[in-house]
Amino acid sequence: MPYTPELKELIKKVEKTRPARVEKKRKGEEFPPMSLEERKAILKYHPDFKEDGRSEILVGPDKGYRIAKEMVSLIHAKSRLDPEAVDLTRVDYETDILVIGGGGAGASAALLARENGAKALIATKLRLGDANTMMAEGGIQAATKADKDSPYFHYLDAMGGGHFKNDPELVETLVVEAPKVMAWLEKQGAMFSKYDDGRLKAMHGGGTSRKRMHYAGDITGAEIMRTLRDEVKNHPDDIQVLEFSPAVELILNAHGACAGAVLYNLETEEYFLVKAKAVVMATGGSGRLHIQDFMTTNHYGATGDGLIMGYRAGVPLRFLHTVQYHPTGAVFPEQAEGLLITEKVRGAGANVLNIDGEQFVYEREPRDVEASAFIRECLERGKGVPTPTGKFGVWLDSPMIDVLKGEGTVRKEFPGKWILFHRYGIDITKEPMLVYPTLHYQNGGLQINQRTETVVPGLFVAGEASGGIHGENRLMGNSLLDVVVFGRIAGCRAAEYTKSAFKDGALSLDHVRAYHQALDNAGVPVDGRVAPMLLPDYSNPEVRKKQLTTKYHGTLR
Amino acid sequence: MSKTASKPKKAVAKAKDAEASLVPIFVMGKRYEVPASLTIQKALEYAGYQLVRGCGCRGGICGACGTVYRFPGSYRIEVGLACQTVVQPEMYIAQLPFFPGNKAVYDIETLPAVGGTIAALYPEVFKCVGCGTCTRSCPMDIDVMGYISKAIQGDLTAVAQSSFDCVMCGLCAARCPAEEVQYNIGILARRLYARHLAPKAKHLAEAVKNVEGKKFDKALQELKKKDLEALKKIYKSLEIEPDMADESWTPTDKSFLGE
Numbered sequence: 058m059p060y061t062p063e064l065k066e067l068i069k070k071v072e073k074t075r076p077a078r079v080e081k082k083r084k085g086e087e088f089p090p091m092s093l094e095e096r097k098a099i100l101k102y103h104p105d106f107k108e109d110g111r112s113e114i115l116v117g118p119d120k121g122y123r124i125a126k127e128m129v130s131l132i133h134a135k136s137r138l139d140p141e142a143v144d145l146t147r148v149d150y151e152t153d154i155l156v157i158g159g160g161g162a163g164a165s166a167a168l169l170a171r172e173n174g175a176k177a178l179i180a181t182k183l184r185l186g187d188a189n190t191m192m193a194e195g196g197i198q199a200a201t202k203a204d205k206d207s208p209y210f211h212y213l214d215a216m217g218g219g220h221f222k223n224d225p226e227l228v229e230t231l232v233v234e235a236p237k238v239m240a241w242l243e244k245q246g247a248m249f250s251k252y253d254d255g256r257l258k259a260m261h262g263g264g265t266s267r268k269r270m271h272y273a274g275d276i277t278g279a280e281i282m283r284t285l286r287d288e289v290k291n292h293p294d295d296i297q298v299l300e301f302s303p304a305v306e307l308i309l310n311a312h313g314a315c316a317g318a319v320l321y322n323l324e325t326e327e328y329f330l331v332k333a334k335a336v337v338m339a340t341g342g343s344g345r346l347h348i349q350d351f352m353t354t355n356h357y358g359a360t361g362d363g364l365i366m367g368y369r370a371g372v373p374l375r376f377l378h379t380v381q382y383h384p385t386g387a388v389f390p391e392q393a394e395g396l397l398i399t400e401k402v403r404g405a406g407a408n409v410l411n412i413d414g415e416q417f418v419y420e421r422e423p424r425d426v427e428a429s430a431f432i433r434e435c436l437e438r439g440k441g442v443p444t445p446t447g448k449f450g451v452w453l454d455s456p457m458i459d460v461l462k463g464e465g466t467v468r469k470e471f472p473g474k475w476i477l478f479h480r481y482g483i484d485i486t487k488e489p490m491l492v493y494p495t496l497h498y499q500n501g502g503l504q505i506n507q508r509t510e511t512v513v514p515g516l517f518v519a520g521e522a523s524g525g526i527h528g529e530n531r532l533m534g535n536s537l538l539d540v541v542v543f544g545r546i547a548g549c550r551a552a553e554y555t556k557s558a559f560k561d562g563a564l565s566l567d568h569v570r571a572y573h574q575a576l577d578n579a580g581v582p583v584d585g586r587v588a589p590m591l592l593p594d595y596s597n598p599e600v601r602k603k604q605l606t607t608k609y610h611g612t613l614r
Numbered sequence: 615m616s617k618t619a620s621k622p623k624k625a626v627a628k629a630k631d632a633e634a635s636l637v638p639i640f641v642m643g644k645r646y647e648v649p650a651s652l653t654i655q656k657a658l659e660y661a662g663y664q665l666v667r668g669c670g671c672r673g674g675i676c677g678a679c680g681t682v683y684r685f686p687g688s689y690r691i692e693v694g695l696a697c698q699t700v701v702q703p704e705m706y707i708a709q710l711p712f713f714p715g716n717k718a719v720y721d722i723e724t725l726p727a728v729g730g731t732i733a734a735l736y737p738e739v740f741k742c743v744g745c746g747t748c749t750r751s752c753p754m755d756i757d758v759m760g761y762i763s764k765a766i767q768g769d770l771t772a773v774a775q776s777s778f779d780c781v782m783c784g785l786c787a788a789r790c791p792a793e794e795v796q797y798n799i800g801i802l803a804r805r806l807y808a809r810h811l812a813p814k815a816k817h818l819a820e821a822v823k824n825v826e827g828k829k830f831d832k833a834l835q836e837l838k839k840k841d842l843e844a845l846k847k848i849y850k851s852l853e854i855e856p857d858m859a860d861e862s863w864t865p866t867d868k869s870f871l872g873e
């Protein structure tokens with residue numbers, strides 16, 4: 058759907074202010090970035106600060122913690138399984154290390170487990186690689202250029218982005234391991250964008266003091282994911298993959314250690330038991346919970362399952378009170394709604410503008426600050442651009458990049474986005490994009506230490522499912538980095554654990570029984586709700602009303 | 615049946631606005647009326663399907679949702695990604711969520727980065743008849759036949775570069791009379807190219823050496839000990855590399871660099 062005549066009229070205002078803005082950019086004159094005080098003040102527009110968006114957790118290790126209602130609703134649900142119905146003596150699969158989740162963290166963990174002499178089984182919800190990792194476009198941070206950067210600066214940027222709340226030990230591990238991860242990925246044959254002499258190209262991301270975001274065209278995550286997936290598939294004897302088989306519950310053993318999981322075959326509706334010496338939880342994020350009804354950039358399976366399973370097993374949650382909204386999600390055309398417009402567009406120089414074609418915020422503020430500024434511009438100052446579906450957005454002036462950096466830059470640097478908009482009759486080299494914040498990243502998650510260990514022996518967590526690395530706000534490019542850094546560590550440590558600390562014992566789902574009991578004791582109205590969610594429900598309510606027999610047993614319901 | 619907790623209401627509300635203009639589509643031959651503004655993927659959900667197969671990123675990059683379709687009165691089979699293609703009246707739709715393509719197993723480290731490697735692992739590459747069906751089938755507008763012919767010539771670099779945008783949806787392979795698995799040839803070439811042929815990032819080796827030599831450990835220990843105010847002060851005073859700076863930029867203050 059091309060821009061409507063009304064929107065085309067408004068685009069003229071953007072064109073009118075463009076030459077002067079380009080001139081300023083050329084001279085290095087930026088819209089003044091906010092001071093730390095101003096940043097703090099504007100955050101009141103952020104959805105995280107909407108008190109009625111949250112509710113209190115009533116059971117488990119984080120009783121009293123207030124986080125998004127949508128998450129609490131899952132935490133307050135029962136298991137999909139009646140523990141009494143599961144025969145724990147009948148094991149269907151046995152392995153050294155069970156990796157739950159086939160994204161970047163899971164694939165890295167399985168590969169490193171194998172390198173360290175353990176057999177791994179990856180159980181994943183959709184296909185291997187159907188994951189947020191596949192969708193990352195912008196890049197991966199690492200301080201690889203000694204003449205201008207080092208882990209010292211990377212550390213400071215990550216802490217500043219996270220409001221200095223990040224777990225310093227985790228951040229240290231992140232930034233020190235970063236160059237090694239880049240070297241490992243290069244060795245796996247991931248095709249990063251390079252200069253002719255082999256120097257890795259790099260850009261700024263929001264909140265970076267040095268250009269250290271490395272990229273592979275505008276499909277960095279896909280390039281990393283498909284490379285790791287290919288590598289996993291090169292080891293069929295050591296790494297088994299079960300697709301369309303999400304885990305629904307962890308299994309502990311008589312020693313209180315994690316010893317496997319129950320999987321659900323999405324197609325045959327059977328439940329399977331996996332017995333393992335150690336488990337790596339790598340289930341990723343939760344954008345599909347549509348917190349506060351926000352649109353999301355996340356993949357179909359991002360429903361926070363790992364949080365639920367881990368929490369029931371006793372692992373505390375960290376930083377889940379903050380959720381990252383990516384400032385620039387497409388709001389037009391409707392078919393592309395929620396899709397991410399990478400921060401690199403702003404990194405490459407595109408200004409952000411209101412309905413008058415005027416700048417109102419520096420385009421490289423940290424994400425939460427940038428998103429809050431958009432929300433204020435649209436909802437409070439009334440300077441948002443109205444869309445035909447009754448929403449608001451602000452302009453992201455992509456054509457400016459071609460003016461600044463030469464005709465063809467946009468097409469070359471953002472081929473994926475160019476095609477996407479082109480399909481709908483919009484030429485982003487000539488017309489700006491209309492954007493609004495979109496639910497993007499689960500800043501927090503299950504608590505881990507530098508070795509990815511949790512309070513439950515034998516249970517390791519890596520990637521977006523974990524919490525603490527990014528504090529209250531993740532910087533772009535630090536997440537692809539984190540999934541590989543901590544995925545690799547989890548694989549290593551889990552392999553080590555299977556050899557040194559593992560003790561066999563009878564399998565048990567007692568923690569689930571206890572959790573159910575706690576829900577009852579706390580008087581939580583469960584109303585038949587179950588979690589993990591596994592997949593969001595986008596079905597048509599009119600159709601559902603006519604599905605009269607879904608509660609029948611048998612194959613035809 | 616139990617309900618799943620916290621059901622998103624979003625998609626539902628949206629479908630309502632669009633109800634005004636419904637168009638008929640045929641899902642595997644069966645007729646449904648769906649809002650004209652929806653993608654094939656959302657239209658299937660609107661019609662009542664709970665997708666399990668054939669849906670991954672919902673954003674055109676994972677390749678899970680390859681779909682074939684045809685219009686009445688036309689013999690042409692058209693293809694697209696269900697999450698990226700808007701429905702059109704009377705289209706006959708079938709999804710192709712899985713394709714049992716052959717994948718070679720190899721050790722990327724020791725595999726020779728020479729043109730002959732493709733032929734050794736995928737000898738069927740020579741059976742390509744040059745029909746161009748793959749190119750016509752590619753939702754990413756890749757010249758698939760072009761990269762297969764480069765593969766036949768053994769030009770790894772060209773295959774790597776021209777297959778770069780491939781989302782591995784399998785649509786090309788599904789329609790290839792020579793039974794090529796183009797996307798697996800593509801990734802083999804990309805990995806070989808990036809591992810063995812592309813110029814190495816020398817600065818990266820240096821950075822790895824620095825961290826392995828624990829060069830920054832002391833500075834980081836000190837940072838970790840700093841109180842909040844002190845940390846903020848350092849953070850605020852960081853010298854920022856200008857947007858328009860080129861590769862040769864270096865900061866004026868050289869402390870804490872890796873050199």
Ligand SMILES: Cc1cc2nc3c(=O)[nH]c(=O)nc-3n(C[C@H](O)[C@H](O)[C@H](O)COP(=O)(O)OP(=O)(O)OC[C@H]3O[C@@H](n4cnc5c(N)ncnc54)[C@H](O)[C@@H]3O)c2cc1C
Pocket residue numbers: 157158159160161162163180181182183184185186187188189190191192193194195196197198277278302303304305339340341342354355356358359360362363397497498519520521522533534535536537538540589591
């Ligand atoms: C559109 C988009 C763009 C992004 N861009 C960037 C960027 O430029 N730079 C950056 O650093 N980061 C970026 N990110 C963030 C980053 O990609 C993710 O945070 C990161 O890849 C998460 O990796 P992961 O392995 O933890 O999770 P994922 O990659 O999401 O993998 C999780 C896997 O677990 C599976 N799973 C879920 N539940 C279960 C279950 N119950 N049982 C079994 N399997 C399950 C999922 O299906 C999936 O395969 C982006 C994210 C998105 C969505």
Ligand code: SF4
Pocket residue numbers: 751752753754756758779780781782783784785786787796797
């Ligand atoms: S080359 Fe083949 S597998 Fe790759 S995107 Fe095109 S049609 Fe899909």
Ligand code: SF4
Pocket residue numbers: 741742743744745746747748749758759762786789790791792793794796
């Ligand atoms: S479809 Fe198969 S035979 Fe035809 S050009 Fe493509 S690779 Fe060759």
Ligand code: FES
Pocket residue numbers: 668669670671672673674675676677678679695696697698781
């Ligand atoms: S769902 Fe991933 S490409 Fe369509």
